[in-house]
Amino acid sequence: MRYIRPFLFLILLSFISCGKKDNHLYTFYYWKTKLALDKTEKDALQKASDPVLYTRFFDVDKVDGKFQPVGVITKDKSFETDKQIAPTVFITNRTFLYIKKDDIPFLAEKVHQLIQKKTDEYHLKTNNEIQIDCDWTAGTRDDYFTFLKELKKISGKEITCTLRLHQVKDKAQTGIPPVAKVFLMCYSTSSPLENSDKNSILDVNILKSYLSKLEEYPIKKIEVALPIYSWGIVTNHLGKHRLINALSQKDLDNLNFRKISENEIEIQKDGFYFGNFLNKGFKIKIEEISDQQLQDVIHFLDKKIPQYNIIYYQLDSKFVSNQNFNLN
Known part of the structure; x- marks a missing residue:
């Protein structure tokens, strides 16, 4: 009998451990053209448990048929952090519309070169990741996916990309990007410019309907981007x-x-x-996000994704000063 009790205790301990969810590490997106941090932002970033800051370097658009970098970052001396910088680039979907096959490796090379130039110029401590943000569609998926492969080949880095709600729901049409990790954008559930009584930043019911079969998504490494921003609709x-x-x-x-x-x-x-x-x-109608909304999303995703980190959009003193980030 003396062997049975320790055995039962180990089973009980194992059951409790398996039932307990680990807290989610969290960090931020930094989405300003001028890299600068005030005290509030530095304090929030210092407390963030994830060692990476996802920092937008520039956008890419197609203007008069030519690829153009837009809003390339500059840096202020106040931008000091111990976090590793993950360069993030937003590319418009129209950049890939009717793109020539030969232009895809050219675009990947130019994106890589500009990231390297800004990294060296501002002495940024980047990690081994480049994240691409693009709202690709069924019509651009093949060329966009080819671009991601080319960028990986040229840069030698781990390429990750964002994933929007409709790209999960309509994965048969929009396809699965050729990356090992995606960042699920849990916001922009509708357009703020429509006449609607819904919160266009985040409507939890809409999000749940789009992600009802998230557990079937073939890429298993999914991180989660959550909104903390607000705006007024005039x-x-x-x-x-x-x-x-x-x-x-x-x-x-x-x-x-x-x-x-x-x-x-x-x-x-x-x-x-x-x-x-x-x-x-x-x-003027105000749209902002409550702790309860974020908790509802986190509890829903906990049932869909085994383990994930959270990236809050975005690091700005207007949004982080009164925010509770311990919502696990």
């Missing part, structure tokens, strides 16, 4: 919309605003608001 007299970034509900406290609901106001007096001239009668 609607004019004609029903046209535009965005003002980084607004929150506290910005709606103004004597010239009439509250319509908790997150929407109507302007009562023409004037400059948030750097924009807005007329009387214009409406």
Whole structure:
């Protein structure tokens, strides 16, 4: 009998260990053209448990039939961090529309060269990863996937890429990218420029419907990008919309605003608001993300993905100052 009790104890300990989820390591995307960090951002980054900062280096677009880098980074002396930098490049889908086969390795070479140039120029401590962000479609998938292979061959680095919700749901049409790891973008669930009562940054029910069969996705190494940003959607007299970034509900406290609901106001007096001239009668709707929404997404994904890290979009003092990142 004395051998049975330790045996039962080991089984119980194993059961408890298997049932306990590890906390998710987390870090940030840095998505500004000028690399600079204020104290709030440095503090948030220092506390991040993942050793990597995913840093946008530039965009790539096609202008008059030619590939063009857009918004190439500059660096301020305040940008100091012990984190490893993972160069991230956004490429428009139209860059791959009707692209010539010979232009694909040319584009991969130019992307690699510009990453190397900025890495050397600013003495950035990069890791062995390059991440490509592209909202590819069924019509561009083959050329985009060829580009990813060429970039891996030219750079000798691990190539990762972002994965949008529709690319999971419609994987038969959009295809599976030739990478070992993808970054699932759990935001932009609808367009902010549509007339809708849904939160366009993140509607958890829409996300769950798109990811209902995520466990069947063939790439098993999936990291998760979650939103912490906010904005205001301005609607004019004609029903046209535009965005003002980084607004929150506290910005709606103004004597010239009439509250319509908790997150929407109507302007009562023409004037400059948030750097924009807005007329009387214009409406502003705030969209931001609550801890509860993020927790709902994390709990849902915990059932779909065995283990993953979280990358919050984005590192900005406007978004990280009051954020709780221990949501596991």
